[in-house]
Amino acid sequence: MSVQEAPTAAVSGDTRERILDVALDLFTEKGYDKTSLREIAEQLGFTKAALYYHFPGKKDILLALHYRLHAVLEASMEETGGLDSDPSRWVDIFDHLIDQMLTHRKLILMHDRNRASFEQLHHDLDHQNAHDDLEEQFRRVLRDVDVPLRDKVRLTCAQGVFIAGAVLAGEELADVPSDQLAGELRSAVRDVLAQPDG
Amino acid sequence: MSVQEAPTAAVSGDTRERILDVALDLFTEKGYDKTSLREIAEQLGFTKAALYYHFPGKKDILLALHYRLHAVLEASMEETGGLDSDPSRWVDIFDHLIDQMLTHRKLILMHDRNRASFEQLHHDLDHQNAHDDLEEQFRRVLRDVDVPLRDKVRLTCAQGVFIAGAVLAGEELADVPSDQLAGELRSAVRDVLAQPDG
DNA sequence: GTCTATATTTCGATAGAC
DNA sequence: GTCTATCGAAATATAGAC
Numbered sequence: 280m281s282v283q284e285a286p287t288a289a290v291s292g293d294t295r296e297r298i299l300d301v302a303l304d305l306f307t308e309k310g311y312d313k314t315s316l317r318e319i320a321e322q323l324g325f326t327k328a329a330l331y332y333h334f335p336g337k338k339d340i341l342l343a344l345h346y347r348l349h350a351v352l353e354a355s356m357e358e359t360g361g362l363d364s365d366p367s368r369w370v371d372i373f374d375h376l377i378d379q380m381l382t383h384r385k386l387i388l389m390h391d392r393n394r395a396s397f398e399q400l401h402h403d404l405d406h407q408n409a410h411d412d413l414e415e416q417f418r419r420v421l422r423d424v425d426v427p428l429r430d431k432v433r434l435t436c437a438q439g440v441f442i443a444g445a446v447l448a449g450e451e452l453a454d455v456p457s458d459q460l461a462g463e464l465r466s467a468v469r470d471v472l473a474q475p476d477g
Numbered sequence: 478m479s480v481q482e483a484p485t486a487a488v489s490g491d492t493r494e495r496i497l498d499v500a501l502d503l504f505t506e507k508g509y510d511k512t513s514l515r516e517i518a519e520q521l522g523f524t525k526a527a528l529y530y531h532f533p534g535k536k537d538i539l540l541a542l543h544y545r546l547h548a549v550l551e552a553s554m555e556e557t558g559g560l561d562s563d564p565s566r567w568v569d570i571f572d573h574l575i576d577q578m579l580t581h582r583k584l585i586l587m588h589d590r591n592r593a594s595f596e597q598l599h600h601d602l603d604h605q606n607a608h609d610d611l612e613e614q615f616r617r618v619l620r621d622v623d624v625p626l627r628d629k630v631r632l633t634c635a636q637g638v639f640i641a642g643a644v645l646a647g648e649e650l651a652d653v654p655s656d657q658l659a660g661e662l663r664s665a666v667r668d669v670l671a672q673p674d675g
Numbered sequence: 676g677t678c679t680a681t682a683t684t685t686c687g688a689t690a691g692a693c
Numbered sequence: 694g695t696c697t698a699t700c701g702a703a704a705t706a707t708a709g710a711c
Contacts, residue, residue: 294676310593312510315704328706329677337705392593395508421649428653432645432661439641440634440669447633451619455626463630470668471638492694513686526688527695535687682707693696 295333297323299347302340307389311341311396341393341400345411348386352413355379362416364423366430366472373437373468380445381457387445429475436471440464493531495521497545500538505587509539509594539591539598543609546584550611553577560614562621564628564670571635571666578643579655585643627673634669638662 301322305314316337320327334340356362359372380387390397401411417438421431444464452460499520503512514535518525532538554560557570578585588595599609615636619629642662650658 308593309597310510312508313593313597316706317704325677326679327704328679331706332676335706395506395511395590399507399511418649428650428657429661429664431650432642432658433665435641435645435649436638436662436665436669439637439639441637443633443637443640444630447630451616451633452626452629459626460630463627464634466627467631467634467669470671471634471665473668514688515686523695524697525686526697529688530694533688676711678709678711680708680710682705684703684705686703687701689700690698691696692698693694 294323295343298330298333298340299343303344303385303389306341306344306393307385311393338400338403341396342404344386344389345397345400348383348390349411351379351383351386352376352411356413356416362413362420364420364426366426366433366474369434369437370469370472373441373472374465376441377444377461377464377468380441381448381461384445384448387442388449391442391445433472437468440467440471492521493541496528496531496538497541501542501583501587504539504542504591505583509591536598536601539594540602542584542587543595543598546581546588547609549577549581549584550574550609554611554614560611560618562618562624564624564631564672567632567635568667568670571639571670572663574639575642575659575662575666578639579646579659582643582646585640586647589640589643631670635666638665638669 298319301319302314305318305322315327316330317327319340320330330340334343355375359375360368362369362372417434420426420434441464444460448455448457448460496517499517500512503516503520513525514528515525517538518528528538532541553573557573558566560567560570615632618624618632639662642658646653646655646658
């Protein structure tokens with residue numbers, strides 16, 4: 280995506296991203312815990328110890344991938360204005376999120392399949408602030424006493440459809456064109472978030 | 478929940494179930510990989526090695542919990558007749574599944590949060606036969622070329638709602654009465670699975 | 676920037692006493 | 694049925710050569 284850098288020390292600097300790409304695949308397939316640094320390194324053609332030049336430790340690789348996802352979601356939130364307690368805006372937000380999901384499907388899947396590891400990451404680091412923003416906005420709506428139960432359930436169901444879509448796009452319906460799948464998912468989200476009297 | 482048993486040697490025999498109860502909690506909270514046998518044993522008041530009297534190894538504890546869930550879903554499938562490619566029957570099936578989910582919520586959550594470990598379990602053992610039945614029936618529908626894309630997506634979305642409901646019931650909306658939540662979830666599933674022209 | 680070699684820790688698992 | 698003691702394997706991480 281980024282333009283070619285100066286060819287001298289260019290391949291390096293990219294190594295960090297290549298490590299993250301490999302880790303993303305392995306963390307998604309086998310899970311974070313079952314993926315060893317040895318596996319990541321061997322798939323890249325060098326040894327385990329070399330990873331420690333690019334990352335202080337294993338959890339920092341997971342953290343870097345977390346930031347990747349964070350950046351994607353943050354950008355999406357800026358365009359749509361963020362999630363709040365007004366249900367009439369949720370459809371637009373999910374429309375936008377579905378686009379991002381199909382583009383960064385593996386990132387979503389990896390996050391979903393390693394939820395336990397991410398939660399521990401937030402506890403280990405003093406990452407209690409800025410709790411992933413989108414997820415924090417999510418929880419804020421669910422805690423809002425002025426939001427009816429029905430809407431809270433529907434919001435969570437829409438998130439369920441969102442994640443189910445990511446799984447579907449990567450596995451069982453991997454051969455379906457993205458835009459076609461996106462249309463079906465958007466349609467499903469509309470039905471889930473439909474106002475009962477509006 | 479169960480009445481007090483005879484106080485003599487009664488506590489034993491129950492130990493296996495108590496181990497599974499503790500493991501279910503820890504596997505759900507921290508994940509299977511991050512839960513050590515030492516933790517399970519200490520929470521029960523004895524040491525790591527004592528676990529090996531009740532189970533051949535760690536993965537057999539996970540396997541036993543898998544059978545617990547399998548029994549629940551199997552019973553539900555027998556009552557509703559099983560999942561096939563006929564979309565008009567899906568609503569009834571999910572109605573039934575939602576009841577089971579709210580009763581055995583932790584079991585569903587644990588399975589969802591440790592999907593990677595369960596998949597590896599199926600590979601390690603020659604468990605290729607009877608691939609969890611419900612999930613296999615699920616995949617069969619998704620592979621059926623006679624089922625329209627729309628219905629496949631909707632079926633997966635209903636599953637997404639199902640799992641989202643399990644998370645909701647255990648965390649953010651844990652204080653909402655079960656039957657009230659069940660009603661909302663059933664309503665949401667109906668909207669997801671609604672026939673466009675029926 | 677990648678390597679070898681090694682330190683340190685933790686875990687799953689076994690053997691055998693009680 | 695639960696214990697102590699211990700083994701062996703594998704993983705993360707460090708130190709330092711090249």
